[in-house]
Amino acid sequence: MAKFNMHLLVCGGTGCRASQSEAIVESLNKRLAENGLENETKVVTTGCFGFCEKGPIVNVLPDNTFYVSVKPEDASDIVAEHVIKGRKVERLLFSDPETEESVSDSRHMGFYKKQIRIALRNCGFIDPENIEEYIARDGYLALANCLTEMTPQQVIEMMKKSGLRGRGGGGFPTGLKWELTAKVPSDVKYVICNADEGDPGAFMDRSVLEGDPHSVIEAMAINGYCIGSNHGLVYIRAEYPLAIQRLKTALDQAREYGLLGKNIFGSNFDFDIELRYGAGAFVCGEETALIHSMEGMRGEPTFKPPFPSECGYLGKPSNVNNVETYANVPVIINKGPEWFASIGTETSKGTKVFALAGKINNVGLIEVPMGTTLREVIFEIGGGIKDGKEFKAVQTGGPSGGCLTARHLDTPIDYDNLIEAGSMMGSGGMIVMDEDDCMVSIAQYYLEFTVEESCGKCSPCRIGNKRLYEILQKITKGEGTMDDLEKLKNLSQVIKDTSLCGLGQTSPNPILSTLDNFWDEYVEHVTEKKCRAGVCKSMMRYIIEPEPCVGCTACARACPVNAISGERKQAHTINQEICIKCGACMEKCKFNAIFIK
Amino acid sequence: MNRINSLADLRKIKDDLQAKIHLREKSLEPEKLVQIKVGMATSGIASGAKEVMSFLIEELEKRNIEAVVTQTGDLGYCFAEPTIEVTLPGQQAVVFGSVDTRKADEIIEKYIKNGEMIDGILPTNFEII
Numbered sequence: 010m011a012k013f014n015m016h017l018l019v020c021g022g023t024g025c026r027a028s029q030s031e032a033i034v035e036s037l038n039k040r041l042a043e044n045g046l047e048n049e050t051k052v053v054t055t056g057c058f059g060f061c062e063k064g065p066i067v068n069v070l071p072d073n074t075f076y077v078s079v080k081p082e083d084a085s086d087i088v089a090e091h092v093i094k095g096r097k098v099e100r101l102l103f104s105d106p107e108t109e110e111s112v113s114d115s116r117h118m119g120f121y122k123k124q125i126r127i128a129l130r131n132c133g134f135i136d137p138e139n140i141e142e143y144i145a146r147d148g149y150l151a152l153a154n155c156l157t158e159m160t161p162q163q164v165i166e167m168m169k170k171s172g173l174r175g176r177g178g179g180g181f182p183t184g185l186k187w188e189l190t191a192k193v194p195s196d197v198k199y200v201i202c203n204a205d206e207g208d209p210g211a212f213m214d215r216s217v218l219e220g221d222p223h224s225v226i227e228a229m230a231i232n233g234y235c236i237g238s239n240h241g242l243v244y245i246r247a248e249y250p251l252a253i254q255r256l257k258t259a260l261d262q263a264r265e266y267g268l269l270g271k272n273i274f275g276s277n278f279d280f281d282i283e284l285r286y287g288a289g290a291f292v293c294g295e296e297t298a299l300i301h302s303m304e305g306m307r308g309e310p311t312f313k314p315p316f317p318s319e320c321g322y323l324g325k326p327s328n329v330n331n332v333e334t335y336a337n338v339p340v341i342i343n344k345g346p347e348w349f350a351s352i353g354t355e356t357s358k359g360t361k362v363f364a365l366a367g368k369i370n371n372v373g374l375i376e377v378p379m380g381t382t383l384r385e386v387i388f389e390i391g392g393g394i395k396d397g398k399e400f401k402a403v404q405t406g407g408p409s410g411g412c413l414t415a416r417h418l419d420t421p422i423d424y425d426n427l428i429e430a431g432s433m434m435g436s437g438g439m440i441v442m443d444e445d446d447c448m449v450s451i452a453q454y455y456l457e458f459t460v461e462e463s464c465g466k467c468s469p470c471r472i473g474n475k476r477l478y479e480i481l482q483k484i485t486k487g488e489g490t491m492d493d494l495e496k497l498k499n500l501s502q503v504i505k506d507t508s509l510c511g512l513g514q515t516s517p518n519p520i521l522s523t524l525d526n527f528w529d530e531y532v533e534h535v536t537e538k539k540c541r542a543g544v545c546k547s548m549m550r551y552i553i554e555p556e557p558c559v560g561c562t563a564c565a566r567a568c569p570v571n572a573i574s575g576e577r578k579q580a581h582t583i584n585q586e587i588c589i590k591c592g593a594c595m596e597k598c599k600f601n602a603i604f605i606k
Numbered sequence: 607m608n609r610i611n612s613l614a615d616l617r618k619i620k621d622d623l624q625a626k627i628h629l630r631e632k633s634l635e636p637e638k639l640v641q642i643k644v645g646m647a648t649s650g651i652a653s654g655a656k657e658v659m660s661f662l663i664e665e666l667e668k669r670n671i672e673a674v675v676t677q678t679g680d681l682g683y684c685f686a687e688p689t690i691e692v693t694l695p696g697q698q699a700v701v702f703g704s705v706d707t708r709k710a711d712e713i714i715e716k717y718i719k720n721g722e723m724i725d726g727i728l729p730t731n732f733e734i735i
Contacts, residue, residue, distance in 0.1 A: 012664070014629070014663050016629055070633040072674075072676045094648075094677065094679055095646045134627075141626065142623070142627055144620050147620070149616060150617075154613070158613075265609075266610050267609040267611060274615075
């Protein structure tokens with residue numbers, strides 16, 4: 010057997026694959042072979058490292074050198090310099106934006122310093138398509154211990170003691186959910202994994218499935234043992250092809266090793282998992298809608314109770330948990346509930362994965378202990394706001410969440426604090442906004458999403474959200490009145506109180522939280538017809554300052570609607586009646602004479 | 607066929623597979639282990655640094671010593687190649703010159719195992735900035 014003394018880990022997540030990481034693997038292998046090193050240096054395709062901003066990532070071990078933004082043609086340098094001669098390729102190292110020094114070791118990068126990786130423990134570390142690497146990392150040990158040495162009730166007690174709560178957003182205690190489903194007598198029960206990740210900007214579930222599919226499979230089997238179920242189902246959106254492919258590979262390997270199937274670990278427990286594909290409807294993340302969609306019916310929610318734990322898939326008791334929740338389970342069994350409960354806050358234990366997006370320097374996937382503050386996440390791990398701009402708000406919890414502002418920056422993040430602050434945990438999307446974002450437009454964007462995704466079953470959500478959207482449209486067009494703001498508030502409350510499922514009950518949150526935190530901005534839009542961020546086009550006016558304008562006519566020639574007039578070598582003017590606010594003139598002006606007011 | 611039928615099976619397979627990713631796990635906390643850097647510049651390679659490196663990797667494993675062996679650039683002692691730098695946990699790095707496999711064996715047995723100083727240490731009186 011070849012004895013490898015160096016491993017080159019290459020990120021094979023969707024993001025890095027889009028930037029040619031497969032070609033990087035190929036050319037690394039080619040270069041290694043050319044130098045006769047194919048039996049000494051091993052190239053491993055892993056899941057997501059999380060530092061998507063600077064992808065594709067190549068991590069060289071054992072010296073832990075972290076190469077960023079690697080291109081296929083860089084492979085020759087990595088092999089010739091680093092692998093053969095042990096010299097780091099300086100130009101590919103991550104350079105600290107503050108000190109401008111290059112950091113070679115990922116452990117010293119601000120992005121990784123504060124992170125604790127539990128759910129993402131294997132992402133970017135093992136090859137997700139190789140069950141052996143998972144087993145080598147204590148994979149399936151938790152399942153083996155549960156099946157051979159513990160009773161289902163003991164395992165449930167462990168889960169309860171750990172304090173793990175649902176990572177899909179609701180935050181329901183996982184152990185309690187398992188216990189409830191276990192208690193309902195039935196010949197057939199189902200374990201369902203909710204992989205219908207729908208929040209805009211959230212990609213942690215996809216990354217776990219792409220980077221460590223076996224952890225979810227193992228946890229589902231443990232779940233099955235606890236509640237007395239032999240059937241697992243993963244409801245995954247069809248637009249995650251790579252996650253589906255890796256999950257299928259993992260399932261096949263698990264069956265081959267006898268880790269799924271009959272008499273697992275010589276016990277009398279049988280378990281297997283099937284996949285069900287969703288069409289990518291947001292509402293299908295709601296458990297009752299998800300179940301209906303799996304049954305082949307329309308993805309519409311139904312009133313709870315009865316909860317799925319009593320009457321779920323095909324009318325049988327079903328336990329629905331989210332991908333990230335499951336990824337925590339094997340570690341809790343292996344390391345003990347006390348260990349897990351020692352991380353986090355009083356009411357929220359463990360860690361949470363967040364997907365950082367928006368106007369932030371380090372876009373990517375991070376995992377931090379509950380109780381970490383927004384400031385730490387955004388400024389230390391996230392590296393602050395892009396282009397040195399001013400932080401304005403952070404949207405958490407997706408379309409169901411809200412916008413938090415600078416005064417919330419020092420709030421420790423956990424389920425309860427976020428709700429108190431007017432937002433929610435959701436699945437963990439964090440979209441950061443700067444001074445150039447208009448909060449009314451942001452609210453409008455989320456409402457547009459909800460209107461699109463509402464299943465239409467109950468009228469508050471179907472009609473109410475549409476009306477909310479129309480009012481917001483009116484305001485961003487500069488036609489809003491103070492009355493409209495009042496209506497927004499009232500209607501939002503009614504929709505929250507009367508909608509059938511979580512989608513409608515939370516859809517007005519982006520409006521309510523922005524009304525709360527950015528009331529001035531709404532009032533400005535309505536009374537002064539002004540958008541301070543310069544986003545709402547109808548309120549923008551392009552103006553030519555006569556002083557710097559030299560009358561070069563460049564702007565007039567660029568204007569697609571001939572709104573600019575003026576004599577050669579004389580200051581020009583824009584006819585506001587005709588102007589469509591496309592900004593073409595401003596781009597063309599070499600004298601900085603055109604301004605937005 | 608690798609079918610796993612019991613907890614004992616799993617443990618056994620795990621132990622066998624451990625070696626595959628052991629290198630990666632070691633790299634998480636290298637400062638807690640013996641770290642060895644082998645000077646792999648042209649002069650080092652020409653005088654047999656590669657053989658020394660393979661020897662170190664194999665022997666350390668055989669003798670159950672947890673170590674991280676990496677290559678590095680020219681250490682600057684071209685008169686004494688191959689050179690290797692050994693850092694025991696919590697100690698200053700020590701550079702050995704003219705290391706062949708016999709010398710490497712001595713380094714493992716005496717310096718790494720017992721912390722005993724042996725001949726062949728090159729003075730490192732430069733400062734690293």
